[in-house]
Amino acid sequence: MPQLNPSPWFAILVFSWIIFLTIIPTKILSHVAPNELTPVNEEKHKTEPWDWPW
Structure with missing residues (x-):
């Protein structure tokens, strides 16, 4: 029974894991985002209490 022979x-x-761990992450990390991220202002928005009209 060939499936009991572990060598192939x-x-x-092993070769598939070497490919998964070396080649594929470098290809994924080489992609560049099309737009640069801009920092968001950290100022707090002024919230006002609102009463329900009923």
């Missing part, structure tokens, strides 16, 4: 399956597992 272990090699496939």
Whole structure:
């Protein structure tokens, strides 16, 4: 039964994890956002109490 022989399956597992951990993250991290992020003002908005009209 070939599935009981671990040597080809272990090699496939190791090589696939090497690809997942080295090549794919570098390709994903190389993408640049199209717009630069702008910092948001941290000033507090003035809130006023509002009474219900009924």
